[in-house]
Amino acid sequence: MSTTEEGIRSVLAEHARLPVDVSTLGEEDDLYQAGMTSHASVNVMLALEDLFDIEFPDAKLRKKTFESIAAIQEVLDELGASAPVDR
Amino acid sequence: MTEQRMERVSDDVRLRVGTDVESIDEVAAAVRRFGDRYVSRVYTAHEVRCSGGTGAAAAPGLAARFAAKEATLKVLRPDGHRVPTWRSIEVLRHTDGWCEMRLTDEAAELARQAGLGELAVSLSHGAGVGMATVIGMCAAGGAGS
Numbered sequence: 001m002s003t004t005e006e007g008i009r010s011v012l013a014e015h016a017r018l019p020v021d022v023s024t025l026g027e028e029d030d031l032y033q034a035g036m037t038s039h040a041s042v043n044v045m046l047a048l049e050d051l052f053d054i055e056f057p058d059a060k061l062r063k064k065t066f067e068s069i070a071a072i073q074e075v076l077d078e079l080g081a082s083a084p085v086d087r
Numbered sequence: 088m089t090e091q092r093m094e095r096v097s098d099d100v101r102l103r104v105g106t107d108v109e110s111i112d113e114v115a116a117a118v119r120r121f122g123d124r125y126v127s128r129v130y131t132a133h134e135v136r137c138s139g140g141t142g143a144a145a146a147p148g149l150a151a152r153f154a155a156k157e158a159t160l161k162v163l164r165p166d167g168h169r170v171p172t173w174r175s176i177e178v179l180r181h182t183d184g185w186c187e188m189r190l191t192d193e194a195a196e197l198a199r200q201a202g203l204g205e206l207a208v209s210l211s212h213g214a215g216v217g218m219a220t221v222i223g224m225c226a227a228g229g230a231g232s
Contacts, residue, residue, distance in 0.1 A: 038153075039109055039110075039113055039153055042117065042125065042129055043120070043121070046121045049124075058174070061172045063170050064168070
């Protein structure tokens with residue numbers, strides 16, 4: 001597992017309020033179907049920004065951006081975020 | 088705790104209804120944790136002003152408005168590839184207190200394609216949640232009707 005994916009999973013564990021263990025989710029699993037609410041996805045977005053020291057552009061501020069671990073990883077790749085930032 | 092349905096109101100017009108609830112505590116927690124960054128990324132300046140600003144006291148109004156955005160998505164029925172941004176769906180509060188939904192960008196385009204006209208909204212908050220119901224009418228036979 002890449003450090004990026006580890007970071008995503010840690011953010012999901014803390015902010016997505018999922019009723020299932022994040023470690024049981026596959027990369028392509030639909031996070032909304034797994035129980036993440038739309039509002040929780042906003043918290044996930046902001047926590048990802050903190051962890052990876054990035055800013056999601058306005059065009060990415062929509063539900064679809066955060067629908068799966070793979071989708072999040074794709075956007076992080078687009079934004080050049082490769083690893084969590086030490087704070 | 089959501090519901091969405093469509094009723095035939097005449098041969099020519101169909102009704103779309105979306106409703107949603109949002110926990111006030113969860114919104115207040117997001118305001119505490121992320122502050123202005125949370126507020127400014129999800130809500131328009133008008134929505135923030137009408138909710139009472141960016142402090143914890145604004146949480147009930149913000150929760151109701153987030154519910155309105157979700158309820159509007161249920162009315163718009165976006166496909167998986169064209170989901171509007173949060174701020175393109177706005178609760179517009181008129182000076183005498185009543186509200187309606189104002190759409191821009193992709194949200195407005197989805198409404199246009201579906202033949203949706205004005206979207207009526209009712210907001211409320213209490214008992215720990217903010218809630219909203221949005222109603223729109225579209226022509227039968229229009230895209231997605």
